[in-house]
Amino acid sequence: MPKPAKPREREVQAAQEPVRFGPLANYIGFHLRRAQTASFQAVAHRIGQADFTPGLYALLTLIEQNPGITQTALSRADGRDKSSLTPALSGLQKRGLIRRERIAGDKRSYALHLTPAGSAAAAALHRHAQAHDDELDRIIGLEHKAQFIRQLRRIVSALSADTGEDGPDGEAQP
Amino acid sequence: MPKPAKPREREVQAAQEPVRFGPLANYIGFHLRRAQTASFQAVAHRIGQADFTPGLYALLTLIEQNPGITQTALSRADGRDKSSLTPALSGLQKRGLIRRERIAGDKRSYALHLTPAGSAAAAALHRHAQAHDDELDRIIGLEHKAQFIRQLRRIVSALSADTGEDGPDGEAQP
DNA sequence: GAAAACTAGTTTGATCTAAAACTATTTTGA
DNA sequence: TCAAAATAGTTTTAGATCAAACTAGTTTTC
Numbered sequence A, B: 001m002p003k004p005a006k007p008r009e010r011e012v013q014a015a016q017e018p019v020r021f022g023p024l025a026n027y028i029g030f031h032l033r034r035a036q037t038a039s040f041q042a043v044a045h046r047i048g049q050a051d052f053t054p055g056l057y058a059l060l061t062l063i064e065q066n067p068g069i070t071q072t073a074l075s076r077a078d079g080r081d082k083s084s085l086t087p088a089l090s091g092l093q094k095r096g097l098i099r100r101e102r103i104a105g106d107k108r109s110y111a112l113h114l115t116p117a118g119s120a121a122a123a124a125l126h127r128h129a130q131a132h133d134d135e136l137d138r139i140i141g142l143e144h145k146a147q148f149i150r151q152l153r154r155i156v157s158a159l160s161a162d163t164g165e166d167g168p169d170g171e172a173q174p
Numbered sequence C: 001g002a003a004a005a006c007t008a009g010t011t012t013g014a015t016c017t018a019a020a021a022c023t024a025t026t027t028t029g030a
Numbered sequence D: 001t002c003a004a005a006a007t008a009g010t011t012t013t014a015g016a017t018c019a020a021a022c023t024a025g026t027t028t029t030c
Helices: A022-026 A028-050 A054-065 A071-078 A082-094 A116-140 A142-159 B022-026 B028-050 B054-065 B071-078 B082-094 B116-140 B142-159
Strands: A098-103 A106-114 B098-103 B106-114
Touching: A022 B054, A022 B116, A028 A054, A028 A116, A028 B028, A028 B054, A028 B116, A028 B142, A054 A071, A054 A082, A054 A106, A054 A116, A054 B022, A054 B028, A071 A082, A071 A106, A082 A098, A106 A116, A116 A142, A116 B022, A116 B028, A116 B142, A142 B028, A142 B116, A142 B142, B028 B054, B028 B116, B054 B071, B054 B082, B054 B106, B054 B116, B071 B082, B071 B106, B082 B098, B106 B116, B116 B142
Parallel strands: none
Antiparallel strands: A098 A106, B098 B106
């Protein structure tokens, strides 16, 4: 990502610094995407050294918190399509971080577990994630954090209501 | 997106409704991604009939608001890498929605403009976008909207500070 | 007790994305 | 001035994502 480095004068208005956002400036969706992208990139750079992405971290954590979870339940919890999980989980398995066990009563589904290596990786990633979220906490302000997360969750549950999804209803605030 | 349809009892804890989110429950970044995904999908379904994506809509609007903008400036304003814009803009040009004019003083860059067809498409999309954002407004509450957007923008500008990006500083609230 | 409907997971196809390498041009600075 | 550094945009590469089609196994229903 190259620094913009003082752009020179131009006859074309738009090449200058001040860009007009028009209706986008008032759209929650637009700012949501920009904030998410920025956050994603920041974490990705933090944990990219260890060959992880924020998405893989979320999978490891959800499996850690819910040993034996199935892929479909994991997909719902993570808000990603189950077909997206297939290659991600294969990768984690190939790296020896998770196990997939057949469930006795149902030969269709797998029970997912972390391996010891997976637990270790998760522990290391938690530290990075915590550091990143501390930064976000500073940006948002701890006194606003609870409400901010509540608002984000409300968006998730309201917009995916028609798809029957459950919003993250875990333990909310410390 | 299939409805989950009342899951039956299982011996595996995790297949049940209540999924534990652990540290993720308190991570702004996690909820940010989930909210953004949900919002993106909702808009995509709305405007998908017309073969548009939220990303294409943002490009059209930014070009509409900043006639003659260059691709690099557009990339910065939209928060996406310029290489991502190349195919998107080629598509818009092929569909006759934008023009790319060589800039007199600089043979490297293009000045982007909407065609009349592009303006018409943008107008139609604005209606969809407005409808979607009205829904988000209801979810967040108009009395909280300004602060919510301010928080999202703070995340963008704080996290991309090292990359030299400018946060969206357009006209803020109505 | 089958046939039909449903569920779990994978495969395939189409998009979208960032990053790095590359070409062409412009600016800088010694 | 002219070589080096910087900038605009494209190409290439690799990876992620969803949706739909598919396979295999399970439940429902008549």
